[in-house]
Amino acid sequence: MSLFLCVDCGGSKTSTVITNAAGDIVGRAHGGPSNFAYIGLQAFLLAVGATVSDALKTCVSPPSVDPVTLPPTSPLFAAAWFGVSGVNSQGAIDAINPPLSALLGIPVGPNLMVTNDVNLVAAPLRLYDDVDCAVACIAGTGSYVTSFKEGEGMELKEMGRAGGWGWILGDEGGGFSVGREAIRQILLDADIASVEGPPPPPKEGKSTLVKYICDLYSAPDVYELLTVVHLPDPAPGAHVIDSKVPNYAQTIREKRLSQLAPLVFRSAFEDKDPVAMKVLRTSSSVLVDQICILLRPGALRGVSASNGVLCFGGSLVGIEVYRQLILEQLKERGHVFKHIAVVEDVAAIGAKGLALATAGRV
The missing domain is CATH 3.30.420.40 (ATPase, nucleotide binding domain)
Incomplete structure (x- = not known):
């Protein structure tokens, strides 16, 4: 067979x-x-x-x-x-x-x-005869950006790379990054309010992002989120059976943050929450920074967006509104790809x- x-x-x-x-x-x-x-x-x-x-x-x-x-x-x-x-x-x-x-x-x-x-995400390079390169951008739980040109056989020739360092060192623009930035923004706003006083509430009331995240972790105060984030991972193979132990104590630290991404998207695009929108603009911006590292046609292994296809893969960049944030920021920086491919x-x-x-x- x-x-x-x-x-x-x-x-x-x-x-x-x-x-x-x-x-x-x-x-x-x-x-x-x-x-x-x-x-x-x-x-x-x-x-x-x-x-x-x-x-x-x-x-x-x-x-x-x-x-x-x-x-x-x-x-x-x-x-x-x-x-x-x-x-x-x-x-x-x-x-x-x-x-x-x-x-x-x-x-x-x-x-x-x-x-x-x-490398799998860059496969659409072979679908177009009017481009000579591809930039593959993965943003799911983590993130990774790589540029390619045609190689031999099934292999694509890697030209350059950015990111893919894992959640401790990077994963900019991925689910972990979005969750981390959400906590950071909530805490930053609380720090500023401690000095200047709370800002006027938005017309729609309290930020839904703050509410969603605090409710998820049963945090009566935003600073309680620090305990949630920094609590050590559960022991390997351990199963907490005490109903009084919070769920987050049974979840590894990376997942405590990456699981917040759907809440951020819901708050931003369904509730139009300005705090959540700021989080996504920041997270997408650092992912765009990494894409731009590869878009240097004059460099030894740089590639050009105008002669390339941008291939998106992963759950976050599978969301059209998030892709548009990335594409808009790339355009602002002078990079417009000839083709866009979403590899589902x-x-x-x-x-x-x-x-x-x-x-x-x-």
């Missing part, structure tokens, strides 16, 4: 798509987070193995009710492409390749491709492209 596999390994979920040699999708599954840098090799392999096994259930005849055992007893995959968040070096790729090879029964080599997940199903695009590019040589 000649199957082609693509797995999009993200900080929130794992998406797996399997196609036949014609590029038709024959299997699909979703699983839990598989950011390699965050969860480590063994948890990564468990997450990947579970979703690939589930996707294979629909690829066998007759379809299986139970997960398909890995590694397969006979070769199933002609080629596989893993786009893995948290893979930012050749050392990480070298650590992943052998166990993936053993798990899937694919020899280490050109038919087993491991890249950062941002990166695993499907990766699997189809892999099948079409490799079917003739494997």
Whole structure:
């Protein structure tokens, strides 16, 4: 059986798509987070193995009710492409390749491709014949921006990169960044009010963003949010059963902030809350800063927006109003892309492209 596999390994979920040699999708599954840098090799392999096994259930005849055992007893995959968040070096790729090879029964080599997940988002570069570069911008739980030009085979040639440092050092413009900026803005406003007195309330009343976040954490005062943010992570594998223990104490610190992003978007675009809008403008601005690092045509590996396609991937930039904030700020800085592509199903695009590019040589 000649199957082609693509797995999009993200900080929130794992998406797996399997196609036949014609590029038709024959299997699909979703699983839990598989950011390699965050969860480590063994948890990564468990997450990947579970979703690939589930996707294979629909690829066998007759379809299986139970997960398909890995590694397969006979070769199933002609080629596989893993786009893995948290893979930012050749050392990480070298650590992943052998166990993936053993798990899937694919020899280490050109038919087993491991890249950062941002490479999958740049796949639309091959859909246009009037551009010579792509900038892939991922903004979901985290963020990462990379520029590409055409390479050999399925590989795209990476030109430059910005961000992708993880939640402690970066992830500007992603869900964690939005949540962190929301807390920062709420606390900053409270600090200013402690000196100048509270500002006049908006016509609609108290900021809905403040209300949503304080209600979520049962915080009677905004400064109680400091306790929520800085409380240590729960012990690995620990399960709090005391109903008196707040929910946030059972949540790792990164998620305590990234889970605020939907509240910020709701407050900004449904309630027209000025505090929430300021948060999103700030968060999108720092993401634009990173995109602009790559847009330096005169630099050795710089690219030009006017000759390129901007490829968006991830839950936050999947929201049109947030994309527009980014595009407006890019235009203000003199950067207008020839094409804009929103990649909603990166695993499907990766699997189809892999099948079409490799079917003739494997």
